[in-house]
Amino acid sequence: MNYMPTTILALGLLALTSRAQAATPGDASRGAEAAAMCASCHQPDGSGKNNEQGESWPRLAGLNAEYIAKQLRDYKSGERENATMKSFANMLSDQQILDIAGYYSEMTPTHGQEITDASEAVLQRGQKLAERGDWSKYIVSCKSCHGPENQGAGAVFPGIAGQHARYIEAQLKAWQSENRKNDPRDLMGSIARRLNDEDIQAVAAWLAAQSPVLNTEESQP
Ligand code: HEC
Ligand code: HEC
Incomplete structure (x- = not known):
């Protein structure tokens, strides 16, 4: 009769996986990978960009990590409205938002x-x-x-x-x-x-x- 131990094992595994899925503090090196798709506008050094037409993409380097994460969540929820940023924020999981926020916040501001x-x-x-x-x-x-x-x-x-x-x-x-x-x-x-x-x-x-x-x-x- 190994019914009980198996159940306990299964429950234990369930607890482990759900813990693994919960967001952990931002990891800047993972953030670097996820931020690859942001670089065309925000640049590899996080310095942002300005063009001749008077459009401006903000510098992210050196901004506070929690502030960055809030903005990404706000774009995702529509609380902050911007069509471009909504589509990029939609691609990010809660964990990736924290990782990317950590990544940009540690960069030297330009x-x-x-x-x-x-x-x-x-x-x-x-x-x-x-x-x-x-x-x-x-x-x-x-x-x-x-x-x-x-x-x-x-x-x-x-x-x-x-x-x-x-x-x-x-x-x-x-x-x-x-x-x-x-x-x-x-x-x-x-x-x-x-x-x-x-x-x-x-x-x-x-x-x-x-x-x-x-x-x-x-x-x-
Ligand atoms: C096609 C260009 C483009 C790409 C790609 C892009 N962004 Fe943006 N981002 C913008 C623009 C434009 C704004 C300003 C929008 C506004 O006025 O709210 C912005 C704003 C932001 C802000 C708010 C900054 C602040 O100071 O409040 C954050 C954070 C941000 N982007 C993160 C990202 C991340 C992370 C990615 C990649 C997953 C990304 N962006 C990809 C164009 C882009
Ligand atoms: C009473 C408090 C308060 C005062 C005074 C204030 N701000 Fe702000 N400001 C905020 C808060 C809070 C935010 C962030 C809002 C959010 O969460 O998106 C902000 C955000 C901003 C942003 C957006 C930054 C970014 O990266 O997107 C700009 C630009 C700004 N403020 C400019 C100014 C200027 C210029 C002044 C003075 C004329 C000013 N603020 C005075 C509270 C204030």
């Missing part, structure tokens, strides 16, 4: 593409918005959420210093038009709606010209 003809006055306006805000328009500084030097704060607030200017502009406009609304509690939407076109251009120009650093901070602010 410099953003700047607005080369931004005047000194525009850059000063941008710096003011980024570092001090504009109380006449009830705009708090970007760094009050995005952390010291706008390098990012924990998993919720991504680093925006050194991101491509056109991508920053596009995201701020997407929040204004409610094409992007995956921010917790409308935190970004309520800021973006107070910015006019000149403010957006100025803050994007200034932020893109700042040097990014690796966001390894784990804790939330």
